[in-house]
Amino acid sequence: MNGAEIERLIQLLGRLPGLGPRSARRVTLHLLKKRETLMQPLSAALADAAGAIKACSICGNLDTVDPCSICADASRDAGLICVVEDVGDLWAMERGRIFSGHYHVLGGTLSALDGIGPDELNIGALIGRVRAGAVREVIVATNATVDGQTTAHYLAERLAATGVPLTRLAHGVPVGGELDWLDDGTLATAFKARRAL
Numbered sequence: 001m002n003g004a005e006i007e008r009l010i011q012l013l014g015r016l017p018g019l020g021p022r023s024a025r026r027v028t029l030h031l032l033k034k035r036e037t038l039m040q041p042l043s044a045a046l047a048d049a050a051g052a053i054k055a056c057s058i059c060g061n062l063d064t065v066d067p068c069s070i071c072a073d074a075s076r077d078a079g080l081i082c083v084v085e086d087v088g089d090l091w092a093m094e095r096g097r098i099f100s101g102h103y104h105v106l107g108g109t110l111s112a113l114d115g116i117g118p119d120e121l122n123i124g125a126l127i128g129r130v131r132a133g134a135v136r137e138v139i140v141a142t143n144a145t146v147d148g149q150t151t152a153h154y155l156a157e158r159l160a161a162t163g164v165p166l167t168r169l170a171h172g173v174p175v176g177g178e179l180d181w182l183d184d185g186t187l188a189t190a191f192k193a194r195r196a197l
């Protein structure tokens with residue numbers, strides 16, 4: 001029906017989260033119609049990002065520079081580390097302008113079901129950062145899911161010996177809730193009302 005290039009585009013777009021085959025066809029058609037104003041700039045932006053993006057060697061954030069622009073920002077408080085599951089959660093915190101410390105991106109949660117243990121996550125580097133001193137508080141902002149809670153408790157155990165206080169986001173985060181889906185006000189409230197872990 002369509003040329004091979006168009007079929008390939010539909011197939012690739014259909015792999016994006018939230019896009020099934022039908023939406024992928026709609027998006028493809030839209031791109032084809034807006035070739036100069038949307039498709040070409042998008043294609044260039046994708047190529048640029050793919051070539052430039054790297055994981056921050058300190059916190060695991062994705063950026064075009066390493067250390068990332070958050071770790072390198074001297075106006076932010078390096079004494080506070082907010083631990084998040086994913087870069088999307090970091091973005092949610094930044095969108096709400098809730099926090100002006102540093103982050104640590106775990107890259108997921110512990111999950112017995114999926115066979116994800118501590119070694120699969122960016123945990124060793126976090127312990128190293130906290131042990132290095134200068135950290136006054138670690139805010140564990142993993143999601144309010146079973147795996148998120150398990151991960152928070154594991155971190156509390158591993159970091160207990162450092163004596164650095166750990167806190168956890170408080171009420172407002174619904175059980176099973178993921179940070180990225182919270183409105184900024186709810187996330188800000190949960191952050192302010194964080195409690196000792």
Ligand SMILES: [Zn+2]
Pocket residue numbers: 056057058059060061067068069070071072
């Ligand atoms: Zn960083």
